[in-house]
Amino acid sequence: MSDLGELYQQVILDHNRNPRNFKRVDAANRRAEGHNPLCGDRIQLYVQLDGDTIQDIGFQMPQGSGCAISKASASLMTEAVKGKPVTDAESMFQAFRDMLAGGANAPGKLAAFSGVRAFPSRIKCANLAWHALHAALQNSAEAVTTESAKDF
Amino acid sequence: MLDTRRIRPDFPILAQKENGQRLVYLDNAATSQKPQRVIDAIVHYYNFHNANVHRGAYTLAVEATEAYEAARTAVARFVNAWASEAVVFTRGTTESINLVAGSWGRANVKGGDSIVVTAMDHHSNIVPWQILCQEKGATLRMVEITRDGRIDLADFGRALEARPKIVAFPYVSNSLGTVNPAAQLSKLAHGAGAVTVVDGAQSSPHLRVDVQALDCDFYALSGHKMLGPMGSGALIAKPALLEAMPPYHGGGEMIERVWDDRSTWNKIPHKFEGGTPNVEAAVGLAAAIAYLEQLGMDKVSAHEQELARLAIERLSQIDGVTIYGPAGGHRAGVVPFTYGDIHPHDLATILDKDGVCIRAGHHCTQPLMRRLGVAATARASFYIYNDVDDIDALVTAVRKAGELFGVLAS
Numbered sequence: 001m002s003d004l005g006e007l008y009q010q011v012i013l014d015h016n017r018n019p020r021n022f023k024r025v026d027a028a029n030r031r032a033e034g035h036n037p038l039c040g041d042r043i044q045l046y047v048q049l050d051g052d053t054i055q056d057i058g059f060q061m062p063q064g065s066g067c068a069i070s071k072a073s074a075s076l077m078t079e080a081v082k083g084k085p086v087t088d089a090e091s092m093f094q095a096f097r098d099m100l101a102g103g104a105n106a107p108g109k110l111a112a113f114s115g116v117r118a119f120p121s122r123i124k125c126a127n128l129a130w131h132a133l134h135a136a137l138q139n140s141a142e143a144v145t146t147e148s149a150k151d152f
Numbered sequence: 153m154l155d156t157r158r159i160r161p162d163f164p165i166l167a168q169k170e171n172g173q174r175l176v177y178l179d180n181a182a183t184s185q186k187p188q189r190v191i192d193a194i195v196h197y198y199n200f201h202n203a204n205v206h207r208g209a210y211t212l213a214v215e216a217t218e219a220y221e222a223a224r225t226a227v228a229r230f231v232n233a234w235a236s237e238a239v240v241f242t243r244g245t246t247e248s249i250n251l252v253a254g255s256w257g258r259a260n261v262k263g264g265d266s267i268v269v270t271a272m273d274h275h276s277n278i279v280p281w282q283i284l285c286q287e288k289g290a291t292l293r294m295v296e297i298t299r300d301g302r303i304d305l306a307d308f309g310r311a312l313e314a315r316p317k318i319v320a321f322p323y324v325s326n327s328l329g330t331v332n333p334a335a336q337l338s339k340l341a342h343g344a345g346a347v348t349v350v351d352g353a354q355s356s357p358h359l360r361v362d363v364q365a366l367d368c369d370f371y372a373l374s375g376h377k378m379l380g381p382m383g384s385g386a387l388i389a390k391p392a393l394l395e396a397m398p399p400y401h402g403g404g405e406m407i408e409r410v411w412d413d414r415s416t417w418n419k420i421p422h423k424f425e426g427g428t429p430n431v432e433a434a435v436g437l438a439a440a441i442a443y444l445e446q447l448g449m450d451k452v453s454a455h456e457q458e459l460a461r462l463a464i465e466r467l468s469q470i471d472g473v474t475i476y477g478p479a480g481g482h483r484a485g486v487v488p489f490t491y492g493d494i495h496p497h498d499l500a501t502i503l504d505k506d507g508v509c510i511r512a513g514h515h516c517t518q519p520l521m522r523r524l525g526v527a528a529t530a531r532a533s534f535y536i537y538n539d540v541d542d543i544d545a546l547v548t549a550v551r552k553a554g555e556l557f558g559v560l561a562s
Contacts, residue, residue: 004505008498008556017560039497040514040527064527067495068557119501 006115007122008068011076016068021078023058030139034132036124041065043074045132052085059129069113069122074129076109086137093130100126154447154455156539162187162443163537173507176545181326181354181486181533182511183376186440190379193439194432204428206405220431223438224421230441231352231371232362233388240394240421241434244385245353246276248372249320251387251424252349253280255397256370257318263289266316268346270295270303271523272325275516277351281320290317297523301328301477308337312344319346323355323366327517327531328477329460329486331359338368347393353377357535358456358484360449363388375433379440384433387424394420401426452536456485459534459543463487466547472559473550476529485534488515491550492559496530499553506549508542 028046035042042065048056057078061071077096081089095106096113100123105111116126160166163185166175177185203213205220221236228236242248257280261267267281271294278292285292293316296307303321312319319341323334334355338348347369355361357378363371370393375384399406399417403426408416417423444452464487467473472492477483491499496512503510511531514521521527532546 004502004556007501013557017558038513040518040521062527064495064525067497069498071495122497122501125497 003115003118007119009112009115011109011112012068012072015072015075019059019071019075021058021075021082022060024060025056025058027056028058030136032132032136034128034135036070036128038124039067041067041070041125041128043070043129043132045074045129045136047133047136049086049137052087054081054084054086054089057082057133059132067122067125069116069125070128073113073126076112077129077133080108080110081133089133089137093134096130097127153458153539154451154536156537159447160537160539162189164188164191166537170507170509171505173505174541174545176506176508176542178532178534178538178542178546179509179511180357180535180538181377181515181531183382184357184379184535185537186379186381186436187443189443190381190436190439194381194436197432197435202431205431206422216431219438220429220434223434226438226441227373227386227388230361230445231356231373231388232364234364235391237420238388238391238394240387240389240424241429242372242385242387243383243430243433244374244376245274245351245372246280246374248370248385248387249277249349249351250280251400252318252370252372252389253284255400255424256347256393257281257284258287259398261285261288261290261317265290266293266311266314267291268293268295268308268311268316268319268341270308270321271297271519272301272303272328272330272517273320273322273519274326274351274353275518276353277320277322277349278519281318294519295321297520300479301325301330303330303332303337308340312340312346315344316341316346318349319344320349320351322351322353323361324358324484324486325477325517325520326354326486327488327515327520327529329483329488329533330478331355331482331484334368335366338366342367354484354486357444357452359453369393375437375440378437379443380437381433383430384437386437391420394424397424399426400424403427405429447536453484455536456534456538457483459538459540460485460487462540463532463534463543463546466543467550470547470550470554472554476524485538486531487533488529488531490526490529491554492557494553494557494559496528498557499530499550502553502556503546503549506545506552508545508549510546 025046030047099106201215203216205217296304349370350368352373356373371388376382406426476488500512
């Protein structure tokens, strides 16, 4: 498979075209905004926590904002963490980040982003939603940007 | 068109591959590549003439000073400045505009005054004025653009009714390729009592510039977009304004006498060049100017316009491609576009695999992007070494992106 095929795997193209959980969650009790000032991409993340469980999760991106990588990453992330305990979500975030930094593939469909490793300029796109999730779970009030989180 | 077969070998970087493909460099509005002649001029300067300028009594220092001042004369001639001392060397357009804001602006703008910019300005011709306005309690007025990407002259006229202190605008838009009627805008602004600041970052590499004909008060340029080194640039200003302005940076070189508690200032332009200047950059810029003058700026301009026309024609044939900027008339070699619902960043990644380097994003013009109703665009921008093969590569790669993504018209 070519590098481009590795990057834009079918599952990524599919989630870009038909993002899952692409919605505002009215019952959300945690939310966070992610912003990549380099490209202007923005994500608004809504999390409904029930005790320690992510009951519901959704995201929105302004019209025209969000490349295929950032949108598909957000979509697959919401699928992966929905219904899971916060600790599972945090360890998935760790595994995802490790994968992009050159480590082993993250579990399940998240491995679709392994091709991003070969495109350093796109790693921030893949990480954006996860940083927003981390901020939402930490209940951090301020918007996260790809430039302020030191480990992006 | 220019004979690119003779020009391309002058640029060593063009011989190298990008991802195993012929390097198709189409991000010239961001920075241009450098001919061997410019690289050699910098090396030659360090090998044979390096010393601090305007200080030493020895021969080497005299040579360095002569090289530095010869570069100033070259810049002055290139834009037909009022005099050599009208040229202040800076790090580039951004620093030039900040110099005007920090010196002329601080001394002349007061609370309640207004400053005018346009919605197609680069952040470097917006943010320095925002900072000044916030400091002084002045108002920043942004002139709207028309649907086809030109400055809205009716709104420009309305903005002048407030009798602004400063009117700033780009000669050529980096995001749209629009060539603005700079002489007309300057005349209108002067009629309202304003001084004019022209962002020449995109015009200097691509047009024959005559600041006296434009009759602007300040003109800012960057060397790195016109074959020169990074960190080279100039502010060109009417000498009488420079004479009246307070210094920008305090330090060595910019003073006449330094007392314990006060100082007097050196003559212009040295008053604005505190500290050891970037002589290497000035020497490299002079070599770049010599290269461009040898080609002839009218031919450079015609070459880029033809490439832009052809690129627009070819890209427009692809279903789902939208081109931004003026449809007809004078436009520079900048072609901004979007392709269906493919995000420009994905386009740029896909094109790069074919060796095609374009810019994707907001191009440091967020107010303009909001008005265009897009988060980002893809932008191909041309220069003297680009040819029809480059346009073929661009169009082929864009079509390939469409096949990969299965474009939906947005």
